[in-house]
Amino acid sequence: MTKIKPDTLIKLFKTAHYVRAVEQVIADNYNNGLMRCPTHLSLGQELIPAIINVFKDNKDLAVSTHRAHGHYLGKGGSLDRFFDELHGLPSGCSSGNGGSMHLIDMSVGFMGSTAIVGNTIPVGVGLSNSLKLDKVNNFVYIFLGDGATEEGIFYESLHYAKLNSLPCFFIIENNEFSVYTHIKDRQFNKLRERIDGFNVQYFFNDNNDYCKLYWDFRKAIEKIRLGEGPIVFEIMTHRYREHCGPNFDDQLNYRSKNFIEKWNSIDIIELLEEDLLNSNYEKDKIINMKTNINEIVNKSYFRSRELRIKQNEK
Numbered sequence: 001m002t003k004i005k006p007d008t009l010i011k012l013f014k015t016a017h018y019v020r021a022v023e024q025v026i027a028d029n030y031n032n033g034l035m036r037c038p039t040h041l042s043l044g045q046e047l048i049p050a051i052i053n054v055f056k057d058n059k060d061l062a063v064s065t066h067r068a069h070g071h072y073l074g075k076g077g078s079l080d081r082f083f084d085e086l087h088g089l090p091s092g093c094s095s096g097n098g099g100s101m102h103l104i105d106m107s108v109g110f111m112g113s114t115a116i117v118g119n120t121i122p123v124g125v126g127l128s129n130s131l132k133l134d135k136v137n138n139f140v141y142i143f144l145g146d147g148a149t150e151e152g153i154f155y156e157s158l159h160y161a162k163l164n165s166l167p168c169f170f171i172i173e174n175n176e177f178s179v180y181t182h183i184k185d186r187q188f189n190k191l192r193e194r195i196d197g198f199n200v201q202y203f204f205n206d207n208n209d210y211c212k213l214y215w216d217f218r219k220a221i222e223k224i225r226l227g228e229g230p231i232v233f234e235i236m237t238h239r240y241r242e243h244c245g246p247n248f249d250d251q252l253n254y255r256s257k258n259f260i261e262k263w264n265s266i267d268i269i270e271l272l273e274e275d276l277l278n279s280n281y282e283k284d285k286i287i288n289m290k291t292n293i294n295e296i297v298n299k300s301y302f303r304s305r306e307l308r309i310k311q312n313e314k
Ligand SMILES: Cc1ncc(C[n+]2csc(CCOP(=O)(O)OP(=O)(O)O)c2C)c(N)n1
Pocket: 066, 067, 115, 116, 117, 118, 144, 145, 146, 147, 148, 149, 175, 177, 178, 179, 243
């Protein structure tokens, strides 16, 4: 596989670390009770935000799910307005009314996320229809989890998108679990077999293979911009924390030890860091990069937290 350019590798690393730092600060502070919304963290699932950031074009649109933090941040959504939303402040990206599951930043093409599983899939298809009618060569990312592929609306949407050659980029992050239930107890056959039924192009990725994902993304985006119609990516991934909330829940044993160990051994940030070091990128520079990102994230978080505390005192 052709290696990716050092600049791209650095970009991937920076975004992955940025998303992790944001999620980490939420996890560390959630129990102080100032963020009152149910929160689904994307810790462990930073590969997709990092990849979409590399290909970022604000005129490409995106819709997402209950687990949307990484997608919003990868698309370039405002960090201050994000933390303010989690704190229920009027300056939040949804005016403080939506919380973690209802994020929006239209200035970067992030058109919204919602709490109802499958809800944004047809919205994304509708948006892509409008892009096609406008004769622009942009597309719509439709982010969903493996659980959402059990909703009928996914297949209706895929069918409509295929029939009309719409510029839809379906990105399925398959973490194998819908809350506590494994995919084998929920789905009769492989997702790929069902996608094949619609004659839609399908790409698969596993083991945080960011190099393959980068080249597949490039190819797919080229095809979508040429008007070749919808494309589906299924990307295996792993959430480190509980389904909803800041805690680990491995003690519940619904995921096997082997499974957890496998994903811990291919942590996306460690893989990227290793690759940077192997490409002779200096360790000190990596440390500086991380420190700078942590400072930006902490500054934004604590600013927002102070605002929430002041509001509470009123
Ligand atoms: C229509 C609907 N059904 C059920 C739920 C409850 N629910 C919230 S998240 C979730 C699991 C979704 O799993 P998946 O799509 O794989 O996303 P993940 O949480 O793994 O990222 C369920 C069943 C819901 N919010 N909406």
